[in-house]
Amino acid sequence: MNGVVLLGRAVGAEWVKLWSVRSTWWCLAGAAALTVLGAVTVGAGEATDLARAAAGDASVTASGPVVSAAALVPFALAAMATLVITAEYASRGIWGTLQAVPVRGRVLAAKALVVAPVAAVAGVLSGAAATAAVTAVLSADVFGARVALPPDRIALDLLRMGLFFALVSVMTVGVGAAVRSAAGTLSVVFMLxxxxxxxxxxxxxxxxxxxxxxxxxxxxxxFMESADTVTGGPIPYPAGEGLAWLLAWTTAALAAGHAVLRRRDA
Structure with a gap:
């Protein structure tokens, strides 16, 4: 049978499994809450700093604080991606999965192809909600109505954030395939x-x-061109290089997961 057809069937099975457990919904809700609360907090701080500095007409781009807060959110989506692979090892359900899909690389690809779009859409939607929240809060007189809404910049920020979350989630699937336990996977991802x-x-x-x-x-x-990081300023290299490094880490994690999945029994 055609490999694309078999992969499509495996993706369909993984899609059903992903949405059949409550943990998926809790992780997505946690990601959305972290995005909104973090963005509003960062935005309020930036607007307050501008007001204190009497910065004239300077304003905060509504999606800027959302991007800055994105550093907090991957852990919620990493938890979702972790359970996609490690829950089956905990329940021994991986035996049935590998019997149904004997090509182990196809199993890993199917899980990655399900997790990636879910994380990407979650990033875009939670980022849009957070952008709206930042706009509403910073439009208040107490913050001097210092908020700007350039549509092209906002759209680019949200798309980049979605891709960032997707790649981190796929990287987590690779780590989970190699480590095989939820606690171990989350520990490795946190350290990375x-x-x-x-x-x-x-x-x-x-x-x-x-x-x-x-x-x-x-x-x-x-890659997201965040202007507010723990280093005290923007990362000193361009967005394209950031994406290249992120892709390299994701590829390495998937390669490690595939190597372990091929060589070790379930």
Whole structure:
């Protein structure tokens, strides 16, 4: 049978499994809540700083705080992506999955192809909701109505955020296939996104700083052109390079997951 047809059937099965559990809905709701609350907090802080500085007509782009808050959100979507693969190992359901789809690379591809669009759409929709919330809050007199709504910039920010979330989620699927436990996968993903970069930053060395800025979270922030990061400013390389590093990390995680899935029994 045609490989594309078989992959399509595997994707359909994974799609049903994803939406048949409550954890998916809770993770998506958590991602949306983090996006909105984080963006409003960041936006209010930026508007307050402008007011204190008497910055004239300077304003906050409504989607800017949303992008800055995006650093908090991948963990909720990573939890969803983790369960897509590790829940089957915990329940031994992976045996049935591999019997139905013996080509293990196809199993991993199907899971990635389901997780990616869900995370991307979640990023765009939660980002749009957060942008609306930032606009509503910063339009209040107490914040000096310092908010701008350039449609082209907002659309680009939301699309980039959706792609960032999709790639982080797919990377998590790869890590989950290699690690096979929910706790282990979340620990590895946390270390990749936040733990190791923070440790490298604390060393203070230039080589360590350069390495930390090219790990997945900072690469994603560079791709989204975030102007407010834990480094105290924008990432010092262009958005295209950020996307390249993010793709490299995602590819490496999938390759590791595929290697383990092929060589080890379920």
């Amino acid at each position: 996104l936040m733990g190791v970069p923070m440790i490298l930053l604390m060393t203070g060395g230039s080589a360590a700083l350069a390495a930390s800025l090219r790990m997945p979270l900072f690469a994603g922030l560079a």
